[in-house]
Amino acid sequence: MSFFLNQMVIGIQLGSQYVLVALGLTLIFGILDISHFAHGHMYMIGAYLLYIVMVLGGVNYWLALVICMAALSIAGVVVERAVYRPLRGQPHINSFIAAIGLILVLETLVRGIQPDALRVPKPIDKNFSFLGINMEVQRLIVIVGAIVFIILLQVFIKRTRLGTAIEAMSQDREGAALVGINVNRMSALTFAIATALAAVAAVFMAPLAFVSPEMGSVLVLKAFVIVVIGGLGSMKGAILGGYLLGILEALAIAYISSAYKDVFAFGVLIIILAIWPTGIFGGRD
Amino acid sequence: MKKYGKWAFYLLLIVIVALIPLYLNRSKSGKYTIQVLTMAMIWAIATLSLNLILGYTGQASLAHGAFLGIGAYAFGIFVERVGINIWPALILASLITAFLGMLVGLPSLRTKGPYFAIVTLCFNVIVFKVFENWTWLSGGLRGQKVTMPSYLEARWARYYVVLGFLILAILIERQIVKSLLGSSFIAIRSNENLSEAVGINSFRTKLLSFTVSCFMVGLAGGLFAMEKGSLDYTITNYMYSFYLLIYLLIGGAATLAGPVVGTVGLYFLLDKIKGIGEWRYFIFGLILIVVIIYFPRGIVGGAKQFWEWAKKKYYRTGEVLE
Numbered sequence: 001m002s003f004f005l006n007q008m009v010i011g012i013q014l015g016s017q018y019v020l021v022a023l024g025l026t027l028i029f030g031i032l033d034i035s036h037f038a039h040g041h042m043y044m045i046g047a048y049l050l051y052i053v054m055v056l057g058g059v060n061y062w063l064a065l066v067i068c069m070a071a072l073s074i075a076g077v078v079v080e081r082a083v084y085r086p087l088r089g090q091p092h093i094n095s096f097i098a099a100i101g102l103i104l105v106l107e108t109l110v111r112g113i114q115p116d117a118l119r120v121p122k123p124i125d126k127n128f129s130f131l132g133i134n135m136e137v138q139r140l141i142v143i144v145g146a147i148v149f150i151i152l153l154q155v156f157i158k159r160t161r162l163g164t165a166i167e168a169m170s171q172d173r174e175g176a177a178l179v180g181i182n183v184n185r186m187s188a189l190t191f192a193i194a195t196a197l198a199a200v201a202a203v204f205m206a207p208l209a210f211v212s213p214e215m216g217s218v219l220v221l222k223a224f225v226i227v228v229i230g231g232l233g234s235m236k237g238a239i240l241g242g243y244l245l246g247i248l249e250a251l252a253i254a255y256i257s258s259a260y261k262d263v264f265a266f267g268v269l270i271i272i273l274a275i276w277p278t279g280i281f282g283g284r285d
Numbered sequence: 286m287k288k289y290g291k292w293a294f295y296l297l298l299i300v301i302v303a304l305i306p307l308y309l310n311r312s313k314s315g316k317y318t319i320q321v322l323t324m325a326m327i328w329a330i331a332t333l334s335l336n337l338i339l340g341y342t343g344q345a346s347l348a349h350g351a352f353l354g355i356g357a358y359a360f361g362i363f364v365e366r367v368g369i370n371i372w373p374a375l376i377l378a379s380l381i382t383a384f385l386g387m388l389v390g391l392p393s394l395r396t397k398g399p400y401f402a403i404v405t406l407c408f409n410v411i412v413f414k415v416f417e418n419w420t421w422l423s424g425g426l427r428g429q430k431v432t433m434p435s436y437l438e439a440r441w442a443r444y445y446v447v448l449g450f451l452i453l454a455i456l457i458e459r460q461i462v463k464s465l466l467g468s469s470f471i472a473i474r475s476n477e478n479l480s481e482a483v484g485i486n487s488f489r490t491k492l493l494s495f496t497v498s499c500f501m502v503g504l505a506g507g508l509f510a511m512e513k514g515s516l517d518y519t520i521t522n523y524m525y526s527f528y529l530l531i532y533l534l535i536g537g538a539a540t541l542a543g544p545v546v547g548t549v550g551l552y553f554l555l556d557k558i559k560g561i562g563e564w565r566y567f568i569f570g571l572i573l574i575v576v577i578i579y580f581p582r583g584i585v586g587g588a589k590q591f592w593e594w595a596k597k598k599y600y601r602t603g604e605v606l607e
Binding site for chain 1: 339345391392393395396397398399400402403404406407408410411414415417418527530531534562563564566567569570571572573574577578581
């Protein structure tokens with residue numbers, strides 16, 4: 001039983017990371033209709049930035065979190081402005097290909113500068129036990145931190161003027177433009193928020209795993225899986241799907257095989273999309 | 286007369302390409318260049334196959350890296366473990382790839398646009414993970430050796446074999462595109478709902494395009510195994526799907542010359558700047574972003590556009606002069 005509970009906690013912790021990345025992606029993919037395949041690589045940049053700020057710069061972990069979020073949101077705006085905005089209104093495949101170009105640029109840039117995988121120390125390097133669950137404090141930080149940021153995002157979207165503008169755009173882009181919402185400004189803002197969320201996920205996860213140039217490539221694919229299954233632009237779907245995938249994956253690692261864990265995740269997607277070609281919750285065509 | 290001129294041009298091109306090894310075979314670095322050109326032509330066949338499903342039918346398959354690997358491994362296993370002659374093995378490998386392509390196409394082609402790209406990319410990751418972990422199939426880190434008959438040991442011999450298949454692939458793709466089937470492909474790319482309305486069974490047509498495309502990429506995989514002499518699981522990496530996409534887009538999608546020009550040109554160029562190592566993919570990525578923003582039709586598409594523009598301008602000034 002305690003083994004099962006431990007696996008569940010690990011699953012929720014994996015899921016927290018997926019939710020943070022998938023929420024950003026569902027904002028970009030669902031609202032702006034851009035297949036931002038380089039989102040996972042922005043996450044990777046966030047992890048390296050944490051290494052620079054915290055390990056090389058000696059800054060406190062929590063301050064480093066804020067710095068990384070700020071820096072990555074600026075990077076997100078730059079990417080939107082330089083790469084995706086010139087492609088707006090063109091066939092969907094074009095922004096997708098630009099994203100692949102961005103992946104190559106970011107990954108080779110990082111690998112060219114630092115080819116080895118890096119380790120970031122845990123801010124609180126302790127374990128704790130609770131109801132037979134024994135785990136690192138960092139896992140708890142990931143789980144609680146993700147919940148905090150999910151709530152913050154919900155409050156921002158539902159309770160502030162800018163947030164409701166983003167929600168309006170997700171419902172009807174032409175309508176939003178008609179009532180005077182500045183689409184350019186909103187897409188920059190969406191990218192800023194989404195990339196900041198990726199930075200949060202990276203800062204939380206980096207102490208638990210190696211930091212390497214390709215750490216984001218499978219992650220972004222999983223985030224896409226979550227977004228597609230959860231329904232395009234649906235934040236509820238992304239949250240639910242993210243936790244579900246995390247738990248399923250942890251159980252698959254524990255009870256079936258860790259080498260084939262990605263095979264399960266992506267196999268499930270193919271089966272689901274074969275049955276519901278636009279996702280379970282019926283995204284757009 | 287004009288038509289004959291065109292054919293004469295193509296014939297001259299083939300003759301020149303066929304003569305290249307005679308010149309290069311004299312020096313050691315020349316022999317290496319033959320090898321690079323052969324590999325570039327193999328990738329060109331793979332890009333031509335992607336052109337069929339992406340360029341003409343408008344479905345962005347990101348599983349072609351996996352199918353290339355499947356074709357290569359099928360060929361290697363037939364030749365090495367089953368012990369079949371290489372020519373039937375090549376056809377069998379292509380057929381197996383086409384069959385698997387059909388099986389993958391059945392569920393995945395029900396999805397559209399970015400969903401199809403994501404599903405096929407997921408399939409590619411699955412194939413990669415299976416090849417990485419199932420060492421009986423892939424030979425693990427040691428890989429799968431592929432021994433060639435003695436008459437294919439010389440580099441120039443393989444060059445001619447690959448050149449022959451490349452010409453064949455171009456001709457087959459040309460026939461498909463010019464036929465009624467090719468028109469249905471393009472109709473689906475332009476507007477799938479409208480093509481349904483005029484009586485095209487879009488799902489079956491897409492499936493046919495995907496299966497033929499997989500047959501071609503399987504052939505390229507078999508030739509890849511023939512040229513390399515050994516295989517390991519990294520050949521199924523989805524980065525190859527990305528590279529094929531890049532070759533196609535930079536060369537020019539939905540043209541016949543584009544995939545060949547883009548692939549051979551870029552592959553050759555990448556080999557020339559091999560000294561800078563990984564950084565060349567940095568440049569690769571930058572070029573890709575610039576090309577897709579400013580020249581979305583690629584080299585050949587852009588050249589065609591320029592040619593049409595120049596012709597129009599020339600004729601118009603001609604009229605004024607009269």
